[in-house]
Amino acid sequence: MEDIKQKALDALIIMNTAIKNLRLYPSTSAKIINAIEKLHRTFLDMLEKKESLIFEKSEKNVLLCGEALSQAGQEKWQVTALLKILLDFGIKNIIFNKGLEKEELNSFMEILSKRPENMKDESDLSRIMKGRNISHITLDKKVEVPGKIDKQVLSPLNVTDDKIIQFLMRLNPKSADDPRKLQEMTNKPDFLLQTFQSGLSEIMTQKENLSKLQISESMVNMITLLDKLAASFEKKDQDKISQQIGTSIAAMDPDIVQQLKAQKIEHLFGGTLAKYLARETIQDKAVKPLTSSAGAPVKTKSPEPVVLQQKPDPQSQIIQLKEKLRALPKDDQKPFLDAPMMSALPKLFEQLNAQKEHEAMAIIISRLIGNMFSNDPDVRLQASTALAEIFEGLTRERQDKLITRLSTRLLDWIKIEPLATLAYKKICNNLKDLIHDFILQGRFAEAIPILDVFSNISAGIMEKNDKAYEICLDIIRELASEEHLTILFEAFSTNNPDKQVESGGILVRLGDGSMNRLLDILRDKVDSDERVRIMNLFIGMGRRALPVVRDRISKVAPWYYLRNLAYILGHIGNESSAGALQPLLSHENKRLRLEALKSIYKTGGNERAHILLSVLPFADDQFKLNIIETIGNAKCxxxxxxxxxxxxxxxxxxxxxxxxxxxxxxxxxxxxxxxxxxxxxxxxxxxxxxxxxxxxxxxxxxxxxxxxxxxxxxxxxxxxxxxxxxxxx
CATH class of the missing domain: 1.25.10.10 (Leucine-rich Repeat Variant)
Structure with a gap:
């Protein structure tokens, strides 16, 4: 199954590439033909072992025949981009059946390359597929996968599917080797309550490291899991669970309770949890019986009857939102909305967009961006989370336009934000997707400033925490795809000077692989202008290019190529890299020796005397003069x-x-x-x-x-x- 899962990931990535390319090139182009051919072969390999392949989205997982694909694979931007395309079409699952023809696959990719907004409704998609004779691909068919325990994801705690099963097994170790018994236990209300208490304890042990908003999000995700497990329970059992959960929550820190109530919990346990929670928190505020100093009861007024507030309708929330926006003071770094309104903001933004309330939308975006630079981490988290959700609610085209306009401020935030939160990762990935689109569209110059930040962080030039470093490193790895490299090297090989410089500027920022390919071109090119252009790219990269150049200069190569590398090191090197130039001082080629000597003088620092004196006794008479002169100029x-x-x-x-x-x-x-x-x-x-x-x-x-x-x-x-x-x- 693991082999099929890997092939399935490959197929999803190729599908995304084919769809993107179909939006840019005709279906008769070599790019499209090769992609469809490769995709078809991948499906045929998998369908040799299975009658059908069922891809579906379950919460935050991509499932193949009920089995979750690897978390690392699911997080690849190509997979995320494909899921976005499918969701835009309203597709929840796809079934590829044995007998799949290449022509069917090609037609299906062509359909998905169209803009979903051009479809009147979901029936259009089925009608078009039927008209194109696509019979071995089925959409949105209800599937049952026997023998599988329902798995979910508690993303704020970074709990994957396997960890959830392990979490349940920890509560009853005797059932660890008996999945059937474990599945039976999930059908018992007391077991789910025990699970909630264990999960709550686990969350609260992280209290010092999490903001109140993060704690509330973690709890909502855990409760959502329990709600799904309790979906088949009788109503009285569901009420019992939701009531006890509500009682436990009401006893927590009021700020956490407020944040939790602002989350989307109205649907959980049929709405009873929200009611119990509201009743518990209101009763806590009710007047409690008082006693005198002698212990006698004191008469007090009876508390007013509890009236549960109804959730305001969206239109009234929009009116309230616009009133608050008009009353906002300028340059205020405090949260500009309360927690419930902030939670509803992404949905309200969609409605404002539909109503063309551009002024209100602009104010919201401006305030969110401003709050992302607040000194208060909770304010920053709240603002960045809302902005990331707003991005998710936009079509890809609108998303690209907005992120392009905000890119400078978003990059400033990425540089200084000390916490690598989920919102941080989402916004980084939004910018990564923008770079991807820029590369496909040939807008290389616009991609460079954005890519530069991720390149600096992934190379350790800009200091960030380990999690931010990993996020940026993954982004560079994903952007250095063969698809992108093909486009960029094709542009680099043209006679257009601007495209050569711009595509080269991206290539040197895509990590060691693409830089090594550029150095291969430097080695093999005869034209001196082309060699100078490549050398200038590396010099412009500074110490980010140092490890690659230093590694290449230690290998046997033509003297003129080594001389080019020595020249580059003379501009980007330092004391630690000067030693790599020492062997070149003994090379048979005089011009290479002089270039290495010049670079050691420029970059060797305190290492110059040691390096130069070590080769002085063995140098020929003329080169001795050059070395001694350099020693004097360096004042060694x-x-x-x-x-x-x-x-x-x-x-x-x-x-x-x-x-x-x-x-x-x-x-x-x-x-x-x-x-x-x-x-x-x-x-x-x-x-x-x-x-x-x-x-x-x-x-x-x-x-x-x-x-x-x-x-x-x-x-x-x-x-x-x-x-x-x-x-x-």
Missing amino acids: VEAVPELVKMLKKRKAIASALRTNLEEKICAALGSIGSPEALPILLKITKSNFFLSIRRYSEKVKITAGLAVVSIRKKQEEVAEALDEVEVAS
């Missing part, structure tokens, strides 16, 4: 003893070469400015002969004299600086 004090030793030993070499070498050493010692070099330099300037040493040339003596002047000047400057410090102190 650590190199002074070795340079002084070279002046004293004076190896037997040709006089012209010796003169050049000694002249370079003296100049380097003058640049470094260390007093340690003064004795040997003074001897060179003042005497024509040492006792047993050959004579120094006039050029060397002049250079040594200049070095002495330079060193003494530096000593005077240091002395003056010290005097000024003493006077000031």
